[in-house]
Amino acid sequence: MRERSFLTGVVDVDLHTTLLLLAGLLIVVSLIQPLATRLRLSSSVLLAAVGIAIGASSTFLLNTTLTNRFDELAKAIVDFPIHSEAFLYIFLPLLLFQTALTIEVQRIVEDAAPILLLAVVAVLVATVVIGAALAPIAGVPLVACLMLGSIVATTDPVAVIGIFRDVGAPARLSRLVEGESLLNDAAAITLFVLLLDLLVGGHQIHAGAAALAFVRNFIGGIVAGYIGARLIVSLLPWLADLRLAQVTLTLALPYLVYILGERMFHVSGVVAAVTAGLVMTAIGQPRFAPDDWHFMQDVWEQLAFWASSLIFILASLLAPRMLMNVGWHDLLLLGVLVTAALAARALVLFGLLPLLTWLRLSQNVDNRFKTVIVWGGLRGAVTLALALSVTENPAIKPEIQRFVAVLATGFVLFTLLINGTTLRLLIRLLRLDRLSPLDRALRDQVLALSRGKVADAAQKIGVSYNFPDNLVTDVTKSYAASMSARSASEAAETAIEAYGEQAQLLLGLVALANHERDLVRRHFAERSISGSIVEQMLANVGRIVDRTRAGGQAEYMRAAQRMIDFSKRFRFAHFLHRRFGIDGPLVDSLADRFESLLVNGIVLVELAPYVDEKLAPLLGERVTPLLHEIIRQRQELTGVALEALREQYPSYALLLERRFLNRVVLRREDREYRSLFEEGVIGPELYNSLRRELEAARELVDLRPRLDLGLETRDLIAKVPMFASFTAEQLDKVARLLRPRIALPKETLIKEGDRADAMYFISSGEVEVFAAGRIIKLGRGDFFGEMALVSGKRRQADCTAISYCQLLVLEDDDFKRLCKNNPAIKALIDQASDARFDMNRRAAAAK
Numbered sequence: 060m061r062e063r064s065f066l067t068g069v070v071d072v073d074l075h076t077t078l079l080l081l082a083g084l085l086i087v088v089s090l091i092q093p094l095a096t097r098l099r100l101s102s103s104v105l106l107a108a109v110g111i112a113i114g115a116s117s118t119f120l121l122n123t124t125l126t127n128r129f130d131e132l133a134k135a136i137v138d139f140p141i142h143s144e145a146f147l148y149i150f151l152p153l154l155l156f157q158t159a160l161t162i163e164v165q166r167i168v169e170d171a172a173p174i175l176l177l178a179v180v181a182v183l184v185a186t187v188v189i190g191a192a193l194a195p196i197a198g199v200p201l202v203a204c205l206m207l208g209s210i211v212a213t214t215d216p217v218a219v220i221g222i223f224r225d226v227g228a229p230a231r232l233s234r235l236v237e238g239e240s241l242l243n244d245a246a247a248i249t250l251f252v253l254l255l256d257l258l259v260g261g262h263q264i265h266a267g268a269a270a271l272a273f274v275r276n277f278i279g280g281i282v283a284g285y286i287g288a289r290l291i292v293s294l295l296p297w298l299a300d301l302r303l304a305q306v307t308l309t310l311a312l313p314y315l316v317y318i319l320g321e322r323m324f325h326v327s328g329v330v331a332a333v334t335a336g337l338v339m340t341a342i343g344q345p346r347f348a349p350d351d352w353h354f355m356q357d358v359w360e361q362l363a364f365w366a367s368s369l370i371f372i373l374a375s376l377l378a379p380r381m382l383m384n385v386g387w388h389d390l391l392l393l394g395v396l397v398t399a400a401l402a403a404r405a406l407v408l409f410g411l412l413p414l415l416t417w418l419r420l421s422q423n424v425d426n427r428f429k430t431v432i433v434w435g436g437l438r439g440a441v442t443l444a445l446a447l448s449v450t451e452n453p454a455i456k457p458e459i460q461r462f463v464a465v466l467a468t469g470f471v472l473f474t475l476l477i478n479g480t481t482l483r484l485l486i487r488l489l490r491l492d493r494l495s496p497l498d499r500a501l502r503d504q505v506l507a508l509s510r511g512k513v514a515d516a517a518q519k520i521g522v523s524y525n526f527p528d529n530l531v532t533d534v535t536k537s538y539a540a541s542m543s544a545r546s547a548s549e550a551a552e553t554a555i556e557a558y559g560e561q562a563q564l565l566l567g568l569v570a571l572a573n574h575e576r577d578l579v580r581r582h583f584a585e586r587s588i589s590g591s592i593v594e595q596m597l598a599n600v601g602r603i604v605d606r607t608r609a610g611g612q613a614e615y616m617r618a619a620q621r622m623i624d625f626s627k628r629f630r631f632a633h634f635l636h637r638r639f640g641i642d643g644p645l646v647d648s649l650a651d652r653f654e655s656l657l658v659n660g661i662v663l664v665e666l667a668p669y670v671d672e673k674l675a676p677l678l679g680e681r682v683t684p685l686l687h688e689i690i691r692q693r694q695e696l697t698g699v700a701l702e703a704l705r706e707q708y709p710s711y712a713l714l715l716e717r718r719f720l721n722r723v724v725l726r727r728e729d730r731e732y733r734s735l736f737e738e739g740v741i742g743p744e745l746y747n748s749l750r751r752e753l754e755a756a757r758e759l760v761d762l763r764p765r766l767d768l769g770l771e772t773r774d775l776i777a778k779v780p781m782f783a784s785f786t787a788e789q790l791d792k793v794a795r796l797l798r799p800r801i802a803l804p805k806e807t808l809i810k811e812g813d814r815a816d817a818m819y820f821i822s823s824g825e826v827e828v829f830a831a832g833r834i835i836k837l838g839r840g841d842f843f844g845e846m847a848l849v850s851g852k853r854r855q856a857d858c859t860a861i862s863y864c865q866l867l868v869l870e871d872d873d874f875k876r877l878c879k880n881n882p883a884i885k886a887l888i889d890q891a892s893d894a895r896f897d898m899n900r901r902a903a904a905a906k
C-alpha cells in the first residue's frame with residue numbers, strides 16, 4: 060500500500076516503512092547516548108559518524124551484486140523522504156526557539172558586542188574570504204563561491220557546548236559560543252537566501268543593494284518575531300494553570316513567526332524564531348506559574364533533543380549521496396575551504412575583537428578562549444540542509460550543485476571528525492579545564508568542611524542503625540580526621556595569606572550574589588512576589604554577579620546602587636507624566652518599585668544568616684565581618700529608598716506588606732495540604748476541594764492593589780493653606796489653572812539661570828532651595844519659583860526635591876491670571892517674594 064509521505068507530500072515511500080525507519084533511528088539515538096559517554100565523544104559527532112555509516116552501507120548494499128537480500132531496506136534508507144524543506148521548516152524553528160529559551164537574556168546583553176561580532180560580522184567576513192579564496196580555482200562564478208561561504212558560515216553549538224560542559228570550561232566561553240550560534244544561523248541563512256536569489260536571477264552583485272536587503276531582512280525578522288511573541292504572551296494569562304495548553308501555545312509560536320516571516324512578509328524567518336524565543340524568555344516567564352515554566356522548559360528540552368539528534372543522523376545519511384565521484388581537485392578545493400574558513404574566523408577573533416575592548420564596548424576575551432572558538436566552529440545539519448536545498452533547485456546548474464554539495468559536506472565532516480574529536484584535547488592543552496589557584500584553594504576549603512560533615516553524618520547513621528563499628532570506621536576512614544570545620548577555617552586563613560583578603564572577599568561577594576538570585580527565584584516559586592518584577596530583579600542580580608567578577612567590591616556596590624536608582628523605564632514614565640500628564644505608566648512603575656524594594660529588603664535580611672552558616676566556615680573570620688558590613692550598607696540604601704515611598708504612600712505600603720504576608724501564608728498552607736495528601740492522611744477528593752478553595756483565595760491575593768498617585772487637583776489644593784478660605788466656586792477656578800505633578804527624590808525642579816516659566820505649590824513632601832549660598836527647606840503649604848515670575852528675571856536659585864513630592868504647577872500665563880483675579884493671593888505671593896529678595900540681598904552683602 061502506497062500512501063502520501065507526511066514529510067514530503069510525495070507518493071514514493073510506504074508510510075509504514077517511513078515510520079518504522081524513524082522508530083529505528085530513535086532507538087539508535089537512544090543507544091548512542093551511553094556509548095558517547097563511555098567513549099568520551101560528543102553525541103553529535105557519534106550521531107554523524109553512525110549516520111554516514113548507515114548511509115554508506117545502504118548505498119553499497121543497494122548497488123552491490125554480491126547479494127540482493129537487503130535491497131528493499133537499503134532502498135528505503137537511500138530514498139528516505141527527507142528534503143531540505145523538512146530540515147528548514149520542521150526542525151530549524153524548533154531548535155532555534157529552544158536554544159533562545161535556555162539563554163539568560165541579561166547575560167547575553169552583557170556580551171552583546173563580541174556576540175554580534177562573531178554572529179554577524181564573522182559571517183560576512185567568512186563569506187567574503189572563502190568566496191575570494193575559491194573563485195580563482197573553482198571554475199564557478201564568484202556568487203556561487205560566496206554562497207558556499209555563507210552556507211559553511213553556520214555553526215552548530217551542540218557538540219561544542221557538550222564538550223565544554225564535560226571538561227568544565229569557563230561559563231563565559233560557553234555563553235559566547237551559544238550566543239554566537241543563536242544569531243549566526245540567522246545572519247548566515249539570511250545572506251544565503253540573498254546570494255541564492257542573485258545566482259538564480261543572474262544579477263550582478265551590487266554591494267549597497269545587497270547590504271540594504273540584508274539589513275531589511277534581518278530587522279524585519281526581529282520585528283516579526285517580537286510582535287508574534289508579544290501576541291502569544293498576551294494570551295498566556297487566559298491559560299493560567301493550564302500547562303498543557305501553555306506549552307502547546309509556545310510550540311505554535313516559532314512555526315508561526317518563521318513561516319509567516321518567510322512566506323508572507325519576506326523577511327528572515329530564522330531571525331523571527333530567534334527573536335520570539337528571546338522575547339518569550341525575557342517577558343514570558345513572569346506570565347507562567349513557576350512550576351509551569353519549569354514544565355514547559357522540560358518539554359522543550361525533550362523536543363530539542365529529538366530534533367537535534369534526528370537532524371544530525373538524517374543529514375548524515377545524505378552525506379554519501381552528496382560525495383559521489385570525489386576527485387583530487389575536490390580535495391584541493393576542500394583544503395582551500397578549510398584554510399580560508401579558519402583564517403577568516405581567526406581574523407575576526409584576533410584582529411577585530413580586540414578593537415571592541417579598546418573602544419570599551421566589551422570586556423577582554425582571553426586569547427585561549429579565542430583559540431578554542433576558532434577551532435570549535437563545528438558545522439552540522441543546517442549546513443547540510445542548505446547544501447541539499449541547492450542540489451534540489453532545478454534553476455541552478457549541475458556543476459554548481461555538485462560544487463556546493465561536495466565541499467559543504469566535506470567541510471562538515473572535517474569539522475565534526477577532526478575538530479570535534481580534538482577539541483577536548485585542545486582545551487586541556489590550553490589548561491582551560493583547570494581551576495584557578497584561588498578556586499583550588501576554595502576547593503580545599505569546601506572539601507575540608509564538607510567531608511567533615513559527611514563523616515559525622517555517616518557516624519550517626521551507623522550508630523542509629525546499629526551497624527558494626529568496624530564497618531562504620533571503614534566507610535568513614537577515607538574522610539581524614541583533619542577534615543573538619545576547624546581545618547576548613549585554617550584553610551581559609553591560609554588562602555587569605557596566599558591570595559590576599561580581596562580575593563577571598565571577591566569569592567564571598569560572588570557567592571552572596573548567586574545566593575541572592577536563588578532567594579529571588581525561591582520567592583517567585585513560592586508565589587510570594589509578582590511575576591511582573593521577578594525578571595527585572597533577576598536581571599539586576601545577574602548584573603551584580605558579572606560586575607563583581609569584573610571589578611570586585613567597588614563594582615558590587617556600584618551595581619547594588621544601580622538596583623536602587625530609578626531605571627530608564629521609570630524615568631520615561633515620569634517624563635510622560637511630567638510633559639504630557641500621562642499617569643498610567645508612572646503608576647505601574649511606582650508600584651513595581653515599591654514591591655521590588657520591599658522584596659529586596661526581605662532578601663537582604665535572609666542573606667545575613669547565609670554568611671554565618673555557609674560562608675564563614677569557608678572564608679574565615681577576617682572576611683565574614685566585611686560581608687556583613689556590605690549587606691548592612693545595602694540594607695541602608697534599600698531602607699532609605701523604601702522609606703521615601705512609605706512617607707508618601709503609607710497606606711499603599713501596608714497593603715503591599717499585607718499582600719506579601721498573605722501570599723507566604725497561602726504557600727505554607729498549600730504545602731501543608733500537599734504533605735497530608737502525600738502521606739495518605741487525606742484523600743484526593745478532600746485534597747482537591749482544599750486546593751480549589753486555596754486557588755480562589757490566591758487569585759484575590761495575586762491581584763496587586765492599584766496605587767493612587769493622589770493627584771486629584773481639588774484634594775491637593777485643599778492641602779495648601781493659601782487656598783483654605785476659598786469657596787467651592789473659587790477652588791474650581793483655581794483647579795483649572797493648576798496642574799498636579801509628582802517629583803522624585805533628588806529631582807532638580809528649578810535650575811539657576813534658566814528662564815522662568817512656572818511656580819510650584821507643595822501639597823506634600825519637602826523641597827530644598829539653594830540660593831545665595833544658603834539652603835532653605837520648604838514643606839507642605841509652601842511655594843517656590845515665584846520670584847523670577849514677579850521680577851521677570853532668570854532663576855536665581857536651584858530647587859531640588861528631597862523626597863517624593865506632590866506639587867501643583869502654575870504656568871506663567873496662568874500665574875498672571877491668578878494674581879489678577881485674586882488680589883489676596885497676589886498679596887501673599889508679593890509678600891513672600893519681597894522677603895526672599897531681602898534675604899538674598901542681605902546674604903549677598905554679607906559675602
